[in-house]
Amino acid sequence: MASIAELLEGKRVCICAGSGGVGKTTSAAAIAAGMAARGKRVAVLTIDPAKRLADSLGMPELGNVERRVDPELFAAAGIDPGTGELWAMMLDAKQTFDEVIRKNAPDAETRERILSNRIYQQLSAALAGSQEYMAMEKLYEIHADDRYDLLVLDTPPSPNALDFLDAPRRLLQFIEGRALQVFLKPTGLGMRVFGRGASVMFSILRRITGVDLLEDLAEFFGAFGGMVGGFRERARRVGELLADPETSFVLVCGAQDEPVAQALRFHDKLVESKLPFAGAIVNKVHYGGELGSEGADLVPALRAELGDDGLARRVAANFADFTALASHDRHNIERLAAALGTDAVIEVPYLDHDVHDLSGLVEINRYLFASGEKERAVTVAR
């Protein structure tokens, strides 16, 4: 079993990817806290942290800027981070999009036209992919400032992890809107090519969508036209950062069939896109007894120890339940490691309590940052 510190050796960016509900935000925060505790200047960018975790780290809810986590919190958790610093930020996709428009608009008039356009307003808040892309955009921006040794990005909570990698393409496709631009200009190519067909098209689309929708779209592309080149260039550089050898993707998943299958699909996509994969974190792993202990009848031995038959039976039944889960988890983790072709699969046990503060993150880091035999023994014994 590798340690996350080894996997992130020499890396400047760590992207935590995975489907919803697998503990991605907690893992990202734990990685950042652990690396800060090891003397690095680290910033964690997260979309949707649990309020208690955000509060306990002093993460501001608004503002779209990173804030330093109070060093006193480390001291209270018994950690001396030395030169290390932990910064945290709650990312606001809509606000990031607005910032990008403000920065790139050629003039004030264009800027206002875009920001007040209803298509833009819906797009920046709702279009699939815009939140994902804006996370990358912010990552790029902070990376360019070069203030941190390591940036940890918690990807947005999309139902499908693959949406993240697909986001720049989808957003660009929309913004470029070539098909529509051609069509919308009455004197443009569309009219010349389709002739009368185009006016029929117009009337059909009118019937289906309503005229105003088309007008708003035309207005949007009219205003956006001059910025498309800059946007495309920006997206290209964001793409380069994702593919940089100093970037690494860490897959976060659970040990059940579906999350493991999702993680494998994501890994395939990373390989296909030539993006740097570092390893996987499997959260909430059940440990129980030892392999092969399924079916062992512990009731007599438990009865002897506990002196209560009913209690002994309940303890045994509970143990059997957890042992079944544990052996299923073990099987899935082995399958995952084999398919990934790596031993860089880090297991975090199903902890007895939820994590919502720095000391909880420190607890998780006993597993994330464990690499030797001794630590493994501790892990397995749980």
Place this chain on the structure above:
Amino acid sequence: MPGLLDKRLVIVTGKGGVGKSTVSLALARAAARRGMRTILCEVSAQEHLSQVFHRAQVGYHEVELDEDLWAISIDPDESMREYVLLQLKVRAMRDLLFRLPVFTYLAAATPGLKELVTIGKIWELTLDDRKVKGGERYDLVVVDAPASGHGAGFLQTPRTFANVARVGPMRQQAETLDAFIRDRRRTGVAVVALPEEMPVNETAALERELADRVGVEVTRIFCNGLYPERFAESELELVGSVAEREARPEAVGAGAEREARLVRAACRAALSESGRATDQRHQLARLEESCAAPVTRLPYLFAPELGAEEIDVLADRVA
């Protein structure tokens, strides 16, 4: 409590990873077992159903999984096609439309259009007099809605869309769908939550957001994955002392040593389960306190993967 199964449509929502698909299936199963002709709609091609019922694929057509239990996987592109088909009776116009890249583009790029036609299809499924050729009436439509990545999302779409398209037939359509979603008599909304800190907060926030932004009242909240309370407080000390006990001197031989180790592990597992169960009860209380809708408790199922048998266990509880 007015039953979810008395509605015509039940939309099941919640964050990713909370068991939304399982609860949807259990609801549909419960209705089917009462003899209601029921259809379960998957929205984003998740194909959970085919796993449970060992079918190749559900796909965009109504298939019968079991007696009175039907399923469909709603694909937005297919819904769009069907929508246009119903709007435009002239075949040549339809063909022209689908051939043009601009149409595909418009369909893909207009914010909310895909979700709108998806909801449009769901609406079509609830009609007494189905619009689709050969379509039969269903007593209940259960929708496994896409995970609410952020807030009300999916259910808000018709309203969002009505704001984008100010006039025209699509606006009318969007308004019809919005009214349909908000019709408390016919439409029920269930939110699935887990008894954990963040899902509880999110469920309470989602309930408020649905009320404020969509005008939808949550009918029922399901608290999923509750551990059984197997051990009494008074028993834990004893179990704890065994968990911590050193190996006994008389336990000699590999077999006895292994057994003693397993006994300790079993006691540790009991403590761990008990700790989790206590935390969960605390979160369940928070959920009940912070939400207006009634909360139904669903047990954690220890089967590593869920099959038809486990779904039936849940079906008994959800209705």
